[in-house]
Amino acid sequence: MTAVTTGAVFGDMVEITSGAASGDRAVLNPPGRLKNGSRVKINEQWMDSGIIVSISKLNKSYHRGDQTIPVLTDISFDIAEGEFLALMGPSGSGKSTLLNLIAGIDQPDSGSIIIGDVDVTTLSETELAGWRALNVGFIFQFYNLIPVLTAFENVELPLILTPLSRAERKAHVEMALRVVGLADRMDHYPGQLSGGQEQRVAIARAIVIDPTILVADEPTGDLDRVSAEEIMDLMDRLNQESKKTIIMVTHDPRAARKAHVIRHLDKGILTNADSQNTL
Secondary structure, rough: OOOOOOOOOOOOOOOOOOOOOOOOOOOOOOOOOOOOOOOOOOHHHHHHHHHEEEEEEEEEEEEOOEEEEEEEEEEEEEEEHHHEEEEEOOOOOOOOHHHHHHOOOOOOOOEEEEEEEEEHHOOHHHHHHHHHHHHHHOOOOOOOOOOOOHHHHHHHHOOOOOOOOOHHHHHHHHHHHHHHHHHHHHOOOOHOOOOOHHHHHHHHHHHHOOOOEEEOOOOOOOHHHHHHHHHHHHHHHHHHHHOOOOEEEEHHHHHHHOOOOOEEOOOOOOOOOOOOOEE
């Protein structure tokens, strides 16, 4: 098993080894606004409350012809800053739909999702895209890497629309790849990496913007047991050492053991409001 240390986090002093005078030091800051000037980074004063996500009376349904199919019904709960939450339940229970709503990929029929001081259900499509770009890191089951881009280039993608200079983007990408233990694989293409390494690249891409929350949809679902354990150990380190708030959908009880809190959904209903992890 590869040992991984998270090292510096955004805001720490880091040494510049290239792109400036060797040995210079700089502060590694979050990327900030998009190039179009959108106001999308949340106000951090909410931290005083200890709550990072507040969901209230959330409802979501889909329509098939004249038929209305309820997917989520009257969902309400809070997520504390720095929490590692696992959402579990049978297939079709609404887990991924709930994750997509929290991440701003989809919109509910009614209810509110307040992340920091922003109710994401009130944002326009343009505002929502800008908000996602700076506040949500996505980790998918099938990695979603672009095969013709190197690991470095895949991780750099979320930074392209930020005002960071090329040298600043390089510092962020190299830091993220060091965090996931792939500093020696920056120039490799996805086809030259194992499944576990591809997922590490995907995690580096998710954290490179220093997001407010990390959302993970079955992050170990396409991995063998050893690689899955390594990925979950890495996510645990991001949570424990870098204090990242992680919201994860999983069917795997072994993956769920890393979470602080497990919430169960069944047919779109939250069956237990605050289940502490006892797996």
